[in-house]
Amino acid sequence: MLKRIELKNFKSFKSLSLEIPKGFTAIVGPNGSGKSNIVDAILFVLGKSSARKLRANKFSSLINYHKGRKAEYAEVTLFFESNGEEFGISRKVKKSGETAYYFIKNGEKRRLTKKEIIDFFRRLKLLGDNIISQGDLLNIINMSPIERRKIIDELSGVSEFDEKKKKAEEE
Numbered sequence: 001m002l003k004r005i006e007l008k009n010f011k012s013f014k015s016l017s018l019e020i021p022k023g024f025t026a027i028v029g030p031n032g033s034g035k036s037n038i039v040d041a042i043l044f045v046l047g048k049s050s051a052r053k054l055r056a057n058k059f060s061s062l063i064n065y066h067k068g069r070k071a072e073y074a075e076v077t078l079f080f081e082s083n084g085e086e087f088g089i090s091r092k093v094k095k096s097g098e099t100a101y102y103f104i105k106n107g108e109k110r111r112l113t114k115k116e117i118i119d120f121f122r123r124l125k126l127l128g129d130n131i132i133s134q135g136d137l138l139n140i141i142n143m144s145p146i147e148r149r150k151i152i153d154e155l156s157g158v159s160e161f162d163e164k165k166k167k168a169e170e171e
């Protein structure tokens with residue numbers, strides 16, 4: 001369960017801590033106020049490997065730019081609560097464009113590989129692919145029924161079994 005999002009120098013935000021209350025959350029605000037940037041921040045931590053999917057030319061463009069000055073790095077942390085325990089997952093991007101992932105618990109921060117992160121979020125059934133971005137809905141509507149079915153299979157976890165079945169048949 002996602003509890004809090006912390007942004008540091010991410011896109012239009014210098015520093016932001018956003019509590020996510022239980023239930024349904026909506027973010028409202030005028031055009032250009034940063035609503036989609038918050039969604040981009042979440043996708044960034046969930047492991048998006050293309051800056052374009054986060055509406056940036058390159059990863060270093062995700063770093064806050066203010067009055068001609070760019071911050072040294074950007075970092076987004078997602079804090080989760082599970083079985084009464086709180087932990088955080090963060091991803092940082094430096095000016096060089098290099099990114100790194102971290103696991104935070106009890107004030108300790110340790111670096112994780114991208115694979116560890118992806119496996120972790122897969123177990124939580126939390127992958128960036130499950131998030132519908134602005135404009136995506138039209139793509140889904142215009143898709144062929146087979147393509148649409150593929151997405152439903154992916155979300156429901158059916159495709160995992162399809163892959164296993166295919167492997168078993170090949171043996």
Ligand code: ATP
Pocket residue numbers: 010011012013029030031032033034035036037038061062063064065066134
């Ligand atoms: P809409 O209602 O139009 O969808 P929105 O609230 O979703 O708007 P966003 O797309 O999240 O708005 O925010 C866009 C703003 O973020 C733009 O003004 C853009 O200049 C700013 N922005 C993006 N990247 C950076 C950056 N690296 N540094 C500073 N500002 C940035």
Ligand code: MG
Pocket residue numbers: 035036037134
């Ligand atoms: Mg938007």
